[in-house]
Amino acid sequence: MADYVLNTWYPIAWSRDISYELAKRRIVGKDVVLYRSSTGQVAAHLDVCPHRMAPLSMGRLKGDSIECGYHGMTFDCSGACIRIPGQRIVGSPAVETYPTHENMGLVWIWMGDPAKADTSLVYDLPQYHDPAWSSAEGDALEIGCHYLNLCDNLCDPAHVSFVHLSTLGTPAGEDIPVQMKQTDDGLLTWRWINDSPAIPLFQKFGNFKTNVDRWHYYHYTAPSIAVIDFGSAPTGTGAPEGNRDDCIQIYACHFMTPVDENTTIDHWLHVKNFKADEETNKKLSAEFRLAFSEDKTILEAIHQNEQRSVNPAPVRLAIDASPIRMRKMVDEWIKSERSPATAAAVQPEPSHA
């Protein structure tokens, strides 16, 4: 059976896409109907009418309630049934609802125990709100793989030197080992590639006349967030020692929705230490779109190989230390949710990148 961490805030939709109309999404194997009520709050219900299993998303909004499109059973924002046409309400029929919260342009949803849905746990990147930085939303990229395979990829700076040669990587990094350490709420995986040409992206958007020192810090926040801090500064200006006055820096944020066993949606956006006009943001997004489509191609092929073949046990490399630790963290979290006595120790603290 599919198994997911439930007591966590998952991204489920761009805020820009949720208005006063019914929108359908899928997460942890459940269909969810979303709408923005008159209070501005996003309501989220299981997209299944408890009467005949019709999708509520095929119904209508009546005030802040949903009327099922099949027989008119009506549910308010709390999920309570407030009308059954032709009869009085017997018992307390209701539809499952889920807490939501908005931050960083996204609607976040809590699929677990609602009593634990503390909005202070919703992920935040301070730079997103900093006027010295600027950000731009990308796509909701659907990838035909399990979300943990995408997490593997996002705890893994090494693949960049092979997969993204036209955008995010150069061969210079091929043989430079990666480092990792556990953090309060996840993992940090990184490497520096010093005194070498800028990556294609920074050749276009930086203005480097010399070799650069370049960093890739992969911040993973369990279970489904990865924020890649990468940047460059001219070699000799002291970036590796902490002096980054003259640097270009981008946070590439991946907020992943685990749709079901075979599907992940990667809501990606970028936050950078310079003011970008709309044109520049479009060009930057186009570069990321290309890079992430390269990941998608590989991840979907791997998913196919995993599904249809009996493969030998995988060879494990040094670069796998972080993905292996990542999967162990998620496994333990799921186990702790299923046996609540031991849960306290594993639950993460409020997260900040």
Added chain:
Amino acid sequence: MADYVLNTWYPIAWSRDISYELAKRRIVGKDVVLYRSSTGQVAAHLDVCPHRMAPLSMGRLKGDSIECGYHGMTFDCSGACIRIPGQRIVGSPAVETYPTHENMGLVWIWMGDPAKADTSLVYDLPQYHDPAWSSAEGDALEIGCHYLNLCDNLCDPAHVSFVHLSTLGTPAGEDIPVQMKQTDDGLLTWRWINDSPAIPLFQKFGNFKTNVDRWHYYHYTAPSIAVIDFGSAPTGTGAPEGNRDDCIQIYACHFMTPVDENTTIDHWLHVKNFKADEETNKKLSAEFRLAFSEDKTILEAIHQNEQRSVNPAPVRLAIDASPIRMRKMVDEWIKSERSPATAAAVQPEPSHA
């Protein structure tokens, strides 16, 4: 395993579509090849050559027999093998055949014990043959759901007020309870909606200046027939008391083929108490086509929800009394067929709407 009532007449094709050529259909999970022989009778065989499992529908008619297109084994109308090229016939190889009968523009087929295939049991609607009435055939609408889900829908007048607002329903009926009673061969479910505006269909095709009294009688004949008697008369003319001199009345007939667990074909036609020219029939059919496509959309979404999710036990409402009874009837019929000792009591009488 899939389970169906077998000792019954199911509609399988429009008579208009069956001529002296091989036609393939599917019913109760079996492929069937149909053709009209030189006697005018419709022959129906399992569409599987007993030699190498080639579909007989890919073969050729030779006289009134089918020659398999792979090696020429030939089967007559009774299913007996009358030729094996290159050798004499050994044993009594045969292909399964099924009794058929035609009525109301449809070919009906008996998939159960041929000894019980009494053609007097084939469904009939007397008005179909009455010169004061007129009828028109609709489509063979394929719906991606189990046929019992469509039967639910057709034992259920209440959905009309929510699903078919542009054609067959108005909000006036939303809160009017439905009534039901068991009949010799099925169920009758109905309600009256009095002193309110005509439904959109009758606004187009009736000529009402005043409010109307409107009835919806849903005649279900187990296991797979539903005939909806609906009509209207000006309020005050006594329609609810039985005086329908000035009424418009239509029988919307649904003759369902249970194709397999995931597919149903609804052969629908309409019979009405006025002479309609071709143009009017076309317009009427267009209205029904729209309405039934609305049902199709909902039923396919429900089928998806039932397939891919573990849903909580459904809430049952007053309007479900008829669908629940319907499913119980079908279940008992299937059980009685499997344990023949108890079969007599449940088998239906010849049916007339």
Added chain:
Amino acid sequence: MADYVLNTWYPIAWSRDISYELAKRRIVGKDVVLYRSSTGQVAAHLDVCPHRMAPLSMGRLKGDSIECGYHGMTFDCSGACIRIPGQRIVGSPAVETYPTHENMGLVWIWMGDPAKADTSLVYDLPQYHDPAWSSAEGDALEIGCHYLNLCDNLCDPAHVSFVHLSTLGTPAGEDIPVQMKQTDDGLLTWRWINDSPAIPLFQKFGNFKTNVDRWHYYHYTAPSIAVIDFGSAPTGTGAPEGNRDDCIQIYACHFMTPVDENTTIDHWLHVKNFKADEETNKKLSAEFRLAFSEDKTILEAIHQNEQRSVNPAPVRLAIDASPIRMRKMVDEWIKSERSPATAAAVQPEPSHA
């Protein structure tokens, strides 16, 4: 589980399609990546990187080695890992490789024990190399069925009289029994149809003024090769007695790749006892293409019937003697491979048609 003969040479690709670039194929349920190395030899590896299961066919050739496109693990022609970027090679990580050999315009692959991969066992038709004959390659025809169903078809001269009336057969042969005998490495199934009009193909490409004597010799070489020797000579010139001076003769060769349980690729070509110009070869291939598409249609329909229905036990006819023996041979071969003690007796000798 799927089960295949493994210690045999299977055709996997046209030689013309394998160059110094990565090509993906599938056989016996495994994905394989092929490329022609600088020595001209065809290398064949399991198309799964042992690190993260990425398809190696999505990587790059570096010299005669494959670099995985995900993290740069590199494997030479022998499958040995020669590079892991960022670390030294620990243990002996490797990817499975398969022996190959080329003959008759095809790449042949050995999916079983490499120690037994004797290239003298690769199938050969001497006439293919004879300057008095000429040959032309056809297609790699994908058929949605198990390869043994195609083998049934190719141990079965009788179907030609029913399936291929516009190309390879005439009704004259319908009732003529077929004969068979076991050979060193397979089966021979045949019949003569004497003193009747030429088949449509030979009416176009022969020049017959009279009735002909016609032969169909189906040479099956276990497990997945069939070579059909068919031809005609004017009746009265003594062809049945062995005098074929004035004949037209074609070997239609079917080299089958068992892709997986649901898919077969038929690499077909034709070899004939006359010099054909390009135009004639094109026309001939068009005729075969039509005929084999007729087989494809039937075989895919049978595959569907076998998959989705519980069918009665098949009726067996005289013409099935050869297909039944064929399947028994393959079954025994598979069993002998699984219990090696008894293998020697069943393994075929080098094969020549």
